[in-house]
Structure formats: C-alpha cells, structure tokens
Amino acid sequence: MNNENKITGIHHITAIAGNPQKNIDFYVKVLGLRFIKKTVNFDDPHTYHFYYGDETGNPGTILTFFPWTEHGFKGKRGTGQISAISFSIPLSSLDFWMGWLTKNNIAFAGPLNRFSEQVLIFEDPDEFELEIVASNEEKRPGWNSGFVPKEHSIRGFWSASISHQKTEMTETFMSGLLEFKKVNQAENRIRFALVGGGPGTYVDLISLPDQPRGIMGVGAIHHIAFRTADDKTQLEVREKLISKNFDVTPVVDRNYFHSIYFKEPGNVLFEVATDPPGFLVDEKPDALGKSLKLPEWFEPVRSEIESSLPKIIIPQ
C-alpha cells in the first residue's frame, strides 16, 4: 500500500432541474459555463442529461443536470443533502461578478467573509443554492466562454456543502475512509480538504440540528462525485469501502467516466468517478455539446428517444 491519495477532488456534481431551456440559459449565459454534453439519463432515456463545464469538461468543473421539466416533482431543501454548490473565481474577479449578477437580475447576498474567502450567495432558476467564492487560492487559467470574459470565468468548483442534523458520523467517514482532513471550523461549519488542498478539494459539513430533512426532486442536488486517477485507484477505494461494510455498486460505465456509488453514513449519495476517458471521447473540442450523444445500447431507438425529448437551443 502506498500513501498517495486515491481521491483527488470533486469530479462532478449532479442536480435535478425543472425547465431544460431555463437551466441552459442560466448556466451558459449567466454563469458562463460551457454546455459540453447533451445526452440522456442512462437509467431513464426520456430525460436529458446535461453536462456543463469548462472548455473541455475537465474534472472538477463539471455540473450535470437531469431536467425533469416543470412537471417534475419539486424537491425540498433541508438536511441529509448537499445544500450548496460553490464555484471558484480569482479574488480580482469579485467586483465583476457582483456587477454581472446585478446586470442579469440575480439577487445575491454578500460578499460575506468566510474563512479567508469572499462569498456571493444566490439561487439558480430552480431555487437551489449556489455560491461564487472569490479567493487568492484560485490559480487555474481562465477560458473564453463567449458570455463571461476569460479573466473572470468560473474556473470550476470551490467546494460543496453538505447539511446534516448530526454531523459526527459523516465527519468520521470523511476523515477516515475518504482521506479528507479537517482544515477549518467556524460556527456550525467544518471544512474538509484533500491533501494539497485548494479549490475543488473542499467539502464543508454544516450542522443544522433543527432543520428537517430535505426531499429529492426539482431544485435538489442528487449526488456528488469525487475524482480518482484511474480504474485501479477506483477499485482500491471500492475494496476499502467494502471492507468497512459499505454497500458499494459495481463499476458502472458512464461513457465519459467509470463510476461507483455508495451512501455516506448521513445518507447522501456519493460517487467516485475516474478522470478518464473524459468528454472528448466522442466529440471534438469545438463540437462539444452540439449533438445528442447516446450510449450504443440506445442507438437502435434513437429516433424514438429524440422525439420524446423537449426541444432546446444552446446559446452560442
């Protein structure tokens, strides 16, 4: 056994959206993320699966949605859930984002001081909580989205926050099996980071003892995936979880990464996803997100699937 970390950061976060077009317009035009893949929910091919990310969909930048449309069951915010997604920008981009959100009629709270960063808090069109975290720790290069200037582009995730009525079991799990270290604590927030730290490696655990449990549905976050280098390190994580009696799925092929799923002790769905093969496996960089991509087992029924999906327009 070596001491190298098998989990290196956040890979992607997946949430449930309502109207697909509103979702696209917000994440592409307002947040300036790139729409990098249009596919379907492999477990329910009559629902889209949208992927947003940076220019090429690097792990640590990927936000994905199942848009259940406006008829989908509405979720409820609460404990036992991922309660906020935080994007990362350089500190020098804070003023731009305050002006940009205002210009786009997005009400926000902040900037608030949290540990050593500045935080803007707002909601997406389905009312789940988003944050933009501005800090000097953010050194990833910018990229040109066509909507947000390169130097101010969202670089990827800063963190995800998980809320629990009781945090103890999740704390033990994060720092034991998942190799996170507790790096900071203030009021009801405990910050965990992976070795090396930095944007994209943080998870905040929030204690809300009196808050009722959330409900999965539109406007709720479905799961978080942590990244691992390859199939070998993924199997090592899987073996470790199984040895501690966690119920872990077999490896599932998600076309763009390989995944295992399990629930952490507080019942939030976690995934460990491999960095390879990535989003360029079936589309060239300049064609990302342009056509509906289906896994080969759905190709025979492509026209039936395509006609059942709502029409959408990707802003260019």
Ligand code: ZN
């Ligand atoms: Zn996932």
